[in-house]
Amino acid sequence: MHELSLVCGIIDAACEVMQNNGATQIEEIELEIGLLTGIEWEAFDLAWQTARRNTPLAAASCHIAKKEGRAECLECGRLYSVVSLADVCPECRSYFKNIVSGEELRITALVVK
């Protein structure tokens, strides 16, 4: 359900930037979304298709750069890729970690007209 919240946030923020730039339409939007955000892509897609109707983003193409999850092991310091928050350090088998990337949720560019 929060996919809709996030999409609404994206649309809102994009429209504000568009207006601040004296434009009336958004042709392209680039997003950076971390794979550890827990976003369900199907739900995100559905929310995107629904929510952008009748907005300046109705015809925009959307490019999503998905960022892989990375963690730092708090026992041995090793940096490793994580697919799930439950992943284990490949070096020392500890679960104790800090997430260093994969939680991004950003608009990185807009093409406006």
Place this chain on the structure above:
Amino acid sequence: MCATCGCSAQDGNNSVTIRLVKPGLQHFQNLKPVQNEDHLHADEHPHKHPDHTNQHQHNEGNKKISLEIDVLAQNKLAAVRNRGFFEGRNMKVINLVSSPGSGKTTLLEKTLVQWKPGVPVYVIEGDQQTDNDARRIAKTGVKVVQINTGTGCHLDAPMISNALHELNPEFGSVLFIENVGNLVCPAMFDLGEQARVVIMSVTEGEDKPLKYPHMFHSSDICLINKTDLLPYVDFDMDKAISYVYRVSHVQDCLPVSATKNTGLENWYRWLSNLLAQNSSQVTAKVQAL
């Protein structure tokens, strides 16, 4: 349309309402919605770093703008303001999250009666549609504000900020926030709380933390409720606790039964410790999401 909650301006039924719930009132329709029309976060968008925008011309009429906008920026900003408000009033604020029915309200009812912090206590209740839980809380004599999120599946920081106007909590008080029953969405929305408590119950299966890691990951303590039902369900407590630690940094994992009053003294001890800490010592976990 609002920035972070899922409501859209087209849907008129979807407005968030906030109101004080008093004991004895039967129907919440009788209560005047304080914030009915006012779409909480409409038209108060903070400027989203116009300075960072870096523009150059694209094809005819098209302009490409490079940005670095955090989609949750508006919520994070409001959460930081709430946290400042809480520190200014020397308050302790606890956000309770769980799946629907894990026992948040029952635990609160017990806590409000049994835990004696010696300072005023308040409650904010989050629920999509009803004020049933707020009425249960009001019966304990504690001042409670209901936030109905409509179809929204979580509380957000601007809603809390609005509810605080209603509540006007005293200096040095404690505020419990019961979030909407949902193990996914509330994880992303920092409310400005100093501690987040995740509750799971033994009827949910011990792999909850692995299935919904984000909520556990963002919490400070985990309560495993309904231990009175352990003889009747297949639930491996040790395994559950090890799963919690696998995905989170929680300080503790406390098995309790809210209805049978088992293990609650550990929860009260944890609360009293939190209360004894200087506000500035509480390292609030600002959501990275």
